[in-house]
Amino acid sequence: MVYDIIVIGLGPAGSTLARLLKNKKVLAVDNQNTLNKKPCGGLLAPDAQKLLAHYDLVIPKEVLVSPQIFSVKTMDLESKMIRYYQRYYLNMDRYLFDKYLVSLIPKNINIINGRCIDIVKEDNIFNVAVRTNKEIKKYKALSVVGADGCSSIVRRKFYKDNMMKYMAIQEWYKCTDKSNSFYSCIFDRKTSSSCSWLIHKDEYLIYGGAFDITNCKQKFEIQKQRVAKFLDIDLSNVYKKEACQVYRPKYYCDFITGKNGAYLIGEAAGFISPSSFEGISSAIKSGESLAKSFNKYNDLSKVSTSYKHKVLPLKIKLILKVIKRVFMYNYFLRNIIMKLGISSIKVNK
Ligand SMILES: Cc1cc2nc3c(=O)[nH]c(=O)nc-3n(C[C@H](O)[C@H](O)[C@H](O)COP(=O)(O)OP(=O)(O)OC[C@H]3O[C@@H](n4cnc5c(N)ncnc54)[C@H](O)[C@@H]3O)c2cc1C
Incomplete structure (x- = not known):
C-alpha cells in the first residue's frame, strides 16, 4: 500500500x-x-489559545496544572534587577x-x-x-x-x-510549599546567551534554560547555583532531569x-x-x-x-x-528597559 x-x-x-x-x-x-x-x-x-478557539476547541481541565499565571517575574542575575510583566499564558x-x-x-x-x-x-x-x-x-x-x-x-x-540550536535542560523538583509560586524568566549573561525559567506545576517546580551547546551541562549547574542563591530556594532535590535541542531562527x-x-x-x-x-x-x-x-x-x-x-x-x-531579541538579550539594553520599568507592573507584596 x-x-x-x-x-x-x-x-x-x-x-x-x-x-x-x-x-x-x-x-x-x-x-x-x-x-x-x-x-x-x-x-x-x-x-495558540486563539488558534484552538478558531476550531471551537477547549482545553480539558485535566490538561491544566496549578497555578495559573498572570505575570512573569523577570530577573537579571548580574544586575540583580527584578521586574514583573503581565502575561496571559495557560499553565499546562x-x-x-x-x-x-x-x-x-x-x-x-x-x-x-x-x-x-x-x-x-x-x-x-x-x-x-x-x-x-x-x-x-x-x-x-x-x-x-x-x-x-x-x-x-x-x-x-x-x-x-x-x-542555530541551543541545548534546553530542565530539572523537576518536588515542591509542596506553594507559598511562593511563580513563573520567572531569568537572564544571566555569565552562563547563557539565552534565558532560563522557573515554573511551578502542581506539586513540582521546574527550573530550566537554554544553553550554548558547548559545556551546556556545566553552565546549567553554575547557573542553577546562582539562581538558588539569588532567590534563596533549594534546587538540590532533583526528581527528574530532561534535555533536548531547541532551534533559534x-x-x-x-x-x-x-x-x-x-x-x-x-x-x-x-x-x-x-x-x-x-x-x-x-x-x-x-x-x-x-x-x-x-x-x-x-x-x-x-x-x-x-x-x-x-x-x-x-x-x-x-x-x-x-x-x-536584540533588546531582550543585550545586557545593557535589557537593563535600561528594566530600569525604566517600561511595560512592567508594580507588585505590592
Ligand atoms: C525546554 C523547552 C521549553 C519550551 N517551552 C515552551 C512553552 O512553554 N510554550 C510554547 O509555546 N513553546 C515552548 N517550547 C517550544 C515548543 O515546545 C515547540 O516549539 C513545539 O513543541 C513544536 O511543536 P512541533 O509539533 O513542531 O514539535 P514537537 O512538539 O517537538 O513534536 C515532535 C514530535 O515528534 C516526535 N518525533 C521526533 N522525532 C521522531 C522520529 N524520528 N520518529 C517518530 N517521532 C518523532 C516527538 O516525540 C514529538 O512527539 C519549548 C521548547 C523547549 C525545548
Whole structure:
C-alpha cells in the first residue's frame, strides 16, 4: 500500500495536520510516550489559545496544572534587577496537552507508536523505515511531512539543518510549599546567551534554560547555583532531569517549508520564537496551513506554493522577533528597559 502522506511526529504541528487532512490515506508515526516526553515549559500563549478557539476547541481541565499565571517575574542575575510583566499564558501538563490533540485525530488515520529511523526517496516514492518495540517496518508514501521538531529526520535528509540550536535542560523538583509560586524568566549573561525559567506545576517546580551547546551541562549547574542563591530556594532535590535541542531562527532562510513531497511544519520548519521559544502556536498554525494546501490541491508543486504563501505572515512575525531579541538579550539594553520599568507592573507584596 502507498499512503498519500506519512506524518513524522505528533506534537502540536503533526496532530493539527493529521486532524485537518481530508480524503487522504495518512499514516502518522510518533515516538512520544510516558518514558519519552517532550521537555517543555508547557505554557500556552494567547496566539495558540486563539488558534484552538478558531476550531471551537477547549482545553480539558485535566490538561491544566496549578497555578495559573498572570505575570512573569523577570530577573537579571548580574544586575540583580527584578521586574514583573503581565502575561496571559495557560499553565499546562505538556504531555497531556499533546495526548489531547492526538485524541482529536479522526480514526481513519493510522497511528504507529515508533521512531522513524530512515527515509529514502526512490522514483517519487518515499520509503520510510519505522522502529517499534517489536520490529523495523517499511512504509511507502507519495509525501512525507517532518513534524518531528528540532533535528528533524526529514529536515536532515532533504534540506539544510544548519540553524542555530541551543541545548534546553530542565530539572523537576518536588515542591509542596506553594507559598511562593511563580513563573520567572531569568537572564544571566555569565552562563547563557539565552534565558532560563522557573515554573511551578502542581506539586513540582521546574527550573530550566537554554544553553550554548558547548559545556551546556556545566553552565546549567553554575547557573542553577546562582539562581538558588539569588532567590534563596533549594534546587538540590532533583526528581527528574530532561534535555533536548531547541532551534533559534536567526535568518529568513532558516525557515524551510519544503517541496517535491517532503514538507516541514512546526519547529522542524524553524517555526519557533527566537525571543521566547514559544513554539506551540507556530506549530498549530503551520500544521493547519499545510493541511489546507493538501486539501485544496493534488498537484504537489501547487501544495508547496500554497503552503509557502500561507505561512508567509508567520515567517514575518518570527523575523520581527529576531529584532525584539536584540533588546531582550543585550545586557545593557535589557537593563535600561528594566530600569525604566517600561511595560512592567508594580507588585505590592
Ligand atoms: C525546554 C523547552 C521549553 C519550551 N517551552 C515552551 C512553552 O512553554 N510554550 C510554547 O509555546 N513553546 C515552548 N517550547 C517550544 C515548543 O515546545 C515547540 O516549539 C513545539 O513543541 C513544536 O511543536 P512541533 O509539533 O513542531 O514539535 P514537537 O512538539 O517537538 O513534536 C515532535 C514530535 O515528534 C516526535 N518525533 C521526533 N522525532 C521522531 C522520529 N524520528 N520518529 C517518530 N517521532 C518523532 C516527538 O516525540 C514529538 O512527539 C519549548 C521548547 C523547549 C525545548
